[in-house]
Amino acid sequence: MKFNIDYKFDWYGEEGNGFKEYYYSSPSNYPNEKEKLLNKTNEILARNSQYPGIAYTDNDIRRGKLLKEITYNQKNQILQKNEYTYTYKLFDENSFDFRKSFIMSKQPTQSSVGSLEDNFRITLRNERNLVTKKESKEYVYHGLIQSTIEYEYDKRYPLLKKEIKKDPINEVISYYKYPFDFTDSNSIMAQLTWENRISTPVITKVFRKEDGKERPVFQTRTEYTQDKSTQKLILPKYVYSAKGGYSEEKKITYDRYDKSSNLIQYTPENGLPVSIIWGYNDQYPLAKIEGVGYESLISGNAAIKDIITTLQSKSTQYPEDQNTIISLLEQLRINEAMKDAMVTTYTHKPLIGMTSMGLPNGLREYYTYDAKGRLKEIRDQDGKLLKSYEYQFRKN
Numbered sequence: 001m002k003f004n005i006d007y008k009f010d011w012y013g014e015e016g017n018g019f020k021e022y023y024y025s026s027p028s029n030y031p032n033e034k035e036k037l038l039n040k041t042n043e044i045l046a047r048n049s050q051y052p053g054i055a056y057t058d059n060d061i062r063r064g065k066l067l068k069e070i071t072y073n074q075k076n077q078i079l080q081k082n083e084y085t086y087t088y089k090l091f092d093e094n095s096f097d098f099r100k101s102f103i104m105s106k107q108p109t110q111s112s113v114g115s116l117e118d119n120f121r122i123t124l125r126n127e128r129n130l131v132t133k134k135e136s137k138e139y140v141y142h143g144l145i146q147s148t149i150e151y152e153y154d155k156r157y158p159l160l161k162k163e164i165k166k167d168p169i170n171e172v173i174s175y176y177k178y179p180f181d182f183t184d185s186n187s188i189m190a191q192l193t194w195e196n197r198i199s200t201p202v203i204t205k206v207f208r209k210e211d212g213k214e215r216p217v218f219q220t221r222t223e224y225t226q227d228k229s230t231q232k233l234i235l236p237k238y239v240y241s242a243k244g245g246y247s248e249e250k251k252i253t254y255d256r257y258d259k260s261s262n263l264i265q266y267t268p269e270n271g272l273p274v275s276i277i278w279g280y281n282d283q284y285p286l287a288k289i290e291g292v293g294y295e296s297l298i299s300g301n302a303a304i305k306d307i308i309t310t311l312q313s314k315s316t317q318y319p320e321d322q323n324t325i326i327s328l329l330e331q332l333r334i335n336e337a338m339k340d341a342m343v344t345t346y347t348h349k350p351l352i353g354m355t356s357m358g359l360p361n362g363l364r365e366y367y368t369y370d371a372k373g374r375l376k377e378i379r380d381q382d383g384k385l386l387k388s389y390e391y392q393f394r395k396n
Contacts, residue, residue, distance in 0.1 A: 279315035
């Protein structure tokens with residue numbers, strides 16, 4: 001198959017790295033469909049100008065799909081190749097007729113302005129186009145390893161329900177359940193479904209196929225609640241997991257959320273609390289503090305509370321002032337109250353990406369982006385280049 005638009009992505013910066021090529025479906029494969037002209041009165045005008053040009057059947061759902069990705073080493077040798085198959089499904093379609101009038105300019109010899117009218121028809125579709133298979137080939141020293149992943153979706157929603165991974169040794173099957181899979185009309189799950197908050201699996205079960213039977217490997221379940229800790233909103237509260245056929249155990253407690261539904265504290269089972277400080281108008285995290293509860297941060301130490309308040313204000317009002325934000329984050333990290341904590345800090349360029357990450361040991365990485373908002377470079381605190389990224393478009 002030949003593609004009119006190929007996307008080639010090269011990256012360099014570490015020894016042993018090569019580049020990747022990505023191939024996508026394009027408008028030439030699936031162009032939009034023009035309006036259908038119903039009457040022939042002004043066909044020449046309609047077909048030889050931009051008139052009417054106001055409606056079309058959109059085929060964007062079938063474009064921009066990743067079809068193939070190839071990984072090369074620094075010697076241009078293929079290391080891995082992935083190919084993707086998509087299944088298009090049309091649920092129903094409806095046709096709509098409309099009329100377009102074209103007003104002609106009045107000529108000196110005319111007593112009135114003339115007009116032309118044409119009738120057109122467009123089609124609106126209820127459809128989906130989802131990846132249903134991934135075929136991988138990994139070229140290793142001793143030969144070729146092939147594997148596949150097959151995807152099955154819910155009949156109504158475009159959400160993954162079953163995933164089958166096969167390689168020469170194993171076959172692993174995963175099942176997913178969502179809020180709409182639980183039928184109690186008075187439950188929290190029913191409320192989530194009514195609010196259309198259905199995209200995150202509630203239960204995931206993983207099996208390995210052995211001797212024709214599916215044997216349990218792993219399971220996770222998220223429990224939701226609606227109370228003071230969740231700001232009276234329906235949000236995740238606990239995560240349970242189980243290995244093999246054993247009973248499930250609680251693994252994580254989501255202790256507290258802020259007014260914007262951001263998680264501000266969670267506690268791993270038998271572990272220390274982890275607090276998250278949000279900034280940039282509650283859109284992005286400023287710091288992750290492992291070992292200190294959120295209440296202690298905002299109530300137990302006046303200096304810490306002042307730093308956090310200033311950070312949140314500065315990042316919201318002056319997000320471009322990265323140096324000031326980093327200075328405040330460093331004050332937070334080295335404060336005496338943080339001596340037993342692991343503090344990781346972040347700065348961001350809103351709508352673009354993370355611009356720096358400060359590690360608990362005091363080192364910091366900086367991220368720069370190109371004019372199109374794509375990651376360009378990663379450098380350390382001394383300006384040393386760690387990774388660089390190059391993007392290229394090409395036509396075959």
